[in-house]
Amino acid sequence: MQDYQEAMLKSLVAVAWADGRVDAEEHEVIEALISAFEVGSEAAEGIREFAKAPKTLDDVPLTDLSASDRRVLLQHAVILTYIDGTQSEKEKEVLSTLVTKLRVPADEASQILADADARAKRLLSLL
Numbered sequence: 865m866q867d868y869q870e871a872m873l874k875s876l877v878a879v880a881w882a883d884g885r886v887d888a889e890e891h892e893v894i895e896a897l898i899s900a901f902e903v904g905s906e907a908a909e910g911i912r913e914f915a916k917a918p919k920t921l922d923d924v925p926l927t928d929l930s931a932s933d934r935r936v937l938l939q940h941a942v943i944l945t946y947i948d949g950t951q952s953e954k955e956k957e958v959l960s961t962l963v964t965k966l967r968v969p970a971d972e973a974s975q976i977l978a979d980a981d982a983r984a985k986r987l988l989s990l991l
Contacts, residue, residue, distance in 0.1 A: 865901065868930065869903065870907070870928070873894065875921065875937055876893070876940060877914055877915045879945060882952070882958035883954050884954070889948055890948070893943075921961055934968055935968065938962060938966060938973065938980065942976075942983075945984075959977065
């Protein structure tokens, strides 16, 4: 597993924990990304183990992400916050913290968040 993949997956685990729990749907998203990244079994088990206990963005090596990876992570994070059907205030706070930690310029981050928010809401209608 590449460093950027580990950072993205661990970041999404931290976002999933934002509301104090990781629901089955959130686990499914993490598993889908493990599969999409073609993560080996040992590394995948490490991510699963990491996800078992509450995590925050402080537990994640965000410096391993390129500029484009940071933007992709932000988009995935927004979608993940809606996976249970709603986006909580705590999840919104984590997204705000993520924007700061990723050092995405505010105007660009606002557009990414708005676009990802709209995309997540469209995806919800398909469920």
